Amino acid sequence: MEGQLAHIGAGLAAIGSGAAAIGVGNVAGNYLSGALRNPSAAASQTATLFIGIAFAEALGIFSFLVALLLMFAV
Amino acid sequence: MEGQLAHIGAGLAAIGSGAAAIGVGNVAGNYLSGALRNPSAAASQTATLFIGIAFAEALGIFSFLVALLLMFAV
Amino acid sequence: MEGQLAHIGAGLAAIGSGAAAIGVGNVAGNYLSGALRNPSAAASQTATLFIGIAFAEALGIFSFLVALLLMFAV
Amino acid sequence: MEGQLAHIGAGLAAIGSGAAAIGVGNVAGNYLSGALRNPSAAASQTATLFIGIAFAEALGIFSFLVALLLMFAV
Amino acid sequence: MEGQLAHIGAGLAAIGSGAAAIGVGNVAGNYLSGALRNPSAAASQTATLFIGIAFAEALGIFSFLVALLLMFAV
Numbered sequence: 001m002e003g004q005l006a007h008i009g010a011g012l013a014a015i016g017s018g019a020a021a022i023g024v025g026n027v028a029g030n031y032l033s034g035a036l037r038n039p040s041a042a043a044s045q046t047a048t049l050f051i052g053i054a055f056a057e058a059l060g061i062f063s064f065l066v067a068l069l070l071m072f073a074v
Numbered sequence: 075m076e077g078q079l080a081h082i083g084a085g086l087a088a089i090g091s092g093a094a095a096i097g098v099g100n101v102a103g104n105y106l107s108g109a110l111r112n113p114s115a116a117a118s119q120t121a122t123l124f125i126g127i128a129f130a131e132a133l134g135i136f137s138f139l140v141a142l143l144l145m146f147a148v
Numbered sequence: 149m150e151g152q153l154a155h156i157g158a159g160l161a162a163i164g165s166g167a168a169a170i171g172v173g174n175v176a177g178n179y180l181s182g183a184l185r186n187p188s189a190a191a192s193q194t195a196t197l198f199i200g201i202a203f204a205e206a207l208g209i210f211s212f213l214v215a216l217l218l219m220f221a222v
Numbered sequence: 223m224e225g226q227l228a229h230i231g232a233g234l235a236a237i238g239s240g241a242a243a244i245g246v247g248n249v250a251g252n253y254l255s256g257a258l259r260n261p262s263a264a265a266s267q268t269a270t271l272f273i274g275i276a277f278a279e280a281l282g283i284f285s286f287l288v289a290l291l292l293m294f295a296v
Numbered sequence: 297m298e299g300q301l302a303h304i305g306a307g308l309a310a311i312g313s314g315a316a317a318i319g320v321g322n323v324a325g326n327y328l329s330g331a332l333r334n335p336s337a338a339a340s341q342t343a344t345l346f347i348g349i350a351f352a353e354a355l356g357i358f359s360f361l362v363a364l365l366l367m368f369a370v
Contacts, residue, residue: 003079007144011083011160014140018090018164021133025097028126029104032119036108039115042122049122053129060133067087067140071148077153081218085157085234088214092164092238095207099171102200103178106193110182113189116196123196127203134207141161141214145222151227155292159231162288166238166312169281173245176274177252180267184256187263190270197270201277208281215235215288219296225301229366233305236362240312243355247319250348251326254341258330261337264344271344275351282355289309289362293370 006070013067020060027052080144087141094134101126154218161215168208175200228292235289242282249274302366309363316356323348 031049035042105123109116179197183190253271257264327345331338 005079007078007080007083007148008086009083010080010140010144010148011086011157014083014087014090014137015093016090017133017140018093018137021094021097021130022100023097024130024133025100025126028122028129029100032101032122032126033104033108035119035122036105036112036115039112039118042119046122053126057129057133060136064133064136064140071140071143077155077222079153081152081154081157081222082160083157084154084214084218084222085160088161088164088211089167090164091207091214092167092211095168095171095204096174097171098204098207099174099200102196102203103174106175106196106200107178107182109193109196110179110186110189113186113192116193127200131203131207134210138207138210138214145214145217150225151229153227155226155228155231155296156234157231158288158292158296159228159234162235162238162285163241164238165281165288166241166285169242169245169278170248171245172278172281173248173274176270176277177248180249180270180274181252181256183267183270184253184260184263187260187266190267201274205277205281208284212281212284212288215284219288219291225303227301229300229302229305229370230308231305232362232366232370233308236309236312236359237315238312239355239362240315240359243316243319243352244322245319246352246355247322247348250344250351251322254323254344254348255326255330257341257344258327258334258337261334261340264341275348279351279355282358286355286358286362289358293362293365 010067010070013063016063017060023056080148084141084144087137090137091134097130158215158218161211164211165208171204232289232292235285238285239282245278306363306366312359313356319352
């Protein structure tokens with residue numbers, strides 16, 4: 001049995017990165033659902049769409065960062 | 075018991091890749107649901123569809139990248 | 149206790165392949181739901197249906213690829 | 223403690239096979255929901271139903287294949 | 297510590313069998329929801345109900361099969 005336990009941790013962190021995509025999908029999915037029901041108001045909420053995606057994406061990037069740190073820095 | 079612990083980590087990271095597909099499915103599913111309710115507005119939201127898919131897909135690709143790094147680079 | 153740790157990783161990666169099916173199901177399910185409510189618009193969104201399925205399926209294939217690599221290439 | 227580690231991996235892969243059933247259920251469930259609301263359009267979407275089921279089922283079969291490979295071929 | 301690792305795998309595979317029940321429940325639940333809204337159309341979709349249940353159930357049976365193989369054949 002070779003290797004470091006940190007490599008198992010990196011794999012676990014990558015699950016978090018994938019799980020964050022569910023949140024991003026929720027934000028973008030609900031925006032599309034609403035924008036197609038009321039297209040004239042869609043442009044006014046584009047900024048909110050990107051804010052929502054950014055906050056959810058950031059948490060996935062943090063998980064990815066933890067995976068990278070566990071692989072290369074620890 | 076042979077092999078490296080990093081190989082378990084690669085398998086865990088691949089779960090994250092699959093979980094991101096749920097997010098992608100949320101985005102595309104809600105777009106289809108809305109576009110079929112209001113087809114005349116569908117074309118105006120195609121850009122948003124691809125932006126949403128791209129952000130969710132990116133997190134899945136990051137997980138896949140962690141799996142590849144754990145298998146071949148670490 | 150025989151065998152390689154990579155075989156546990158391959159099993160974990162296969163979970164990701166199954167999880168991606170949830171995303172594919174979301175896309176196809178929402179398309180069917182919308183197409184049956186508004187059948188005249190269904191043909192116009194067939195391309196989007198296959199785009200959505202392709203993006204979600206790709207992440208599941210990546211997981212399956214990780215499983216195959218862990219079993220036969222690593 | 224006897225046995226091979228690959229047997230744990232086969233069990234994990236079977237989870238993926240079961241998870242794919244959620245996706246298949248989403249496709250068939252939404253079809254039934256729509257077909258019962260608008261029975262006259264149901265026949266026109268039967269092809270899409272089987273396409274959606276096939277793509278989701280494929281990912282579950284891949285997981286089952288990984289389980290079989292881990293039990294008998296690796 | 298006695299016992300075989302395959303018994304852990306069989307337990308994990310049984311999780312997949314249970315997860316498939318969520319998919320089967322989705323199919324039957326949506327059928328009932330639609331059939332009670334529009335009882336006169338229910339009979340026309342009985343075939344689709346059984347097709348949907350069969351595809352989702354098959355993935356659960358595969359998981360159960362993996363569990364049986366791990367207990368008695370491997």
